Amino acid sequence: MMLDKSCKEFIKELSSKEPVPGGGGACAYLGALGTALGAMVGNLTLGKKKYKEFEKDIERLLISAEGIIYDFERLVNKDAEVFFPLSEAYRLPKNTDEEEKIKEESLQKALVDATIVPLEIARLCLKAVDVHEEFAKKGTKMAISDVGVGVIFCKAAFQGAKLNVLINTKLMKNEKLKNLVEKELSIIEKEIIEKADRLYSDIEKELSGR
């Protein structure tokens, strides 16, 4: 599995010209790192007298965060799985009409899966930001910067996932699916950017005392 590698190895393989891990998998991984930062704040809050009234909420949020991290980790592997057939399809010859037809069919088939995975990553980023929103309200103020870092990671993971959707829908012949996917993406985008930017800027103001 991709995330069994060491962090250093992951960086090295990401920088290589090997097809995986690629940008999509890196985004799913970033979502997991961001959500882990939110969970850290939850774990630092548990058992603190000052935040006793939120204890049950924090426990619930930690369970959500754990589920989201698990899903992001799964998507790192899934992104690698769907990218292989796509890179194979790209490499098919197209010297004859027959070859061109086969290449186009393989490509279109592979593009669908390769589009759906980053879309799933994008959806999950929004769930992750929602969890951070609650950690910002109920988590220990001692670690408020970590909530802000977590939020900005999840926003970046979304923005990266978006480009990975677009590079695939760009070539997609199924206009109906293409439009559906791009429509959903823009709905998620509006919500996540608004929430993440507000959260980040609130935390920034709190820290800079402005």
Next chain:
Amino acid sequence: MMLDKSCKEFIKELSSKEPVPGGGGACAYLGALGTALGAMVGNLTLGKKKYKEFEKDIERLLISAEGIIYDFERLVNKDAEVFFPLSEAYRLPKNTDEEEKIKEESLQKALVDATIVPLEIARLCLKAVDVHEEFAKKGTKMAISDVGVGVIFCKAAFQGAKLNVLINTKLMKNEKLKNLVEKELSIIEKEIIEKADRLYSDIEKELSGR
């Protein structure tokens, strides 16, 4: 070393209440991941006939990227090193005037190092975005989404590092240093946000055909 852990382990330890890895180290790691994506595009470009005129530039950029990744990796460890004394200082008792004085002195000393490291991360993020700017111009268009993902990762790494600076300068008594650091940070911010947003939006437009 922090990055010898597996990716999964890193996520798990990040989410725990243990002091390290923390938000600062996660930002340095994200900078390395972002720069690795730029380097991937460079590596995919090398040897391509279509980009022959940029071969020498790409080779130079890859060497820069490798240096930046190395520095980010070093900063992951450095962030952990400077955070330990800070978390120790936070935990010192302050029941007597003498204890309070010792605590305040330890805290102020630890805050300086804990501020400088995320500032170094912030500076390095700008260098990384500059490298991406050139990869976007000279790298293979086949992987242009990965340049966009790399840029947005480096921007997020900067924004996270910024919060890690602010949470420390907030408590800093040395006003001169505090002002210097915050001034430099805002200069870097202006440049990196402008560059990263322009690059990301150009790539987004290119991919969505608008």
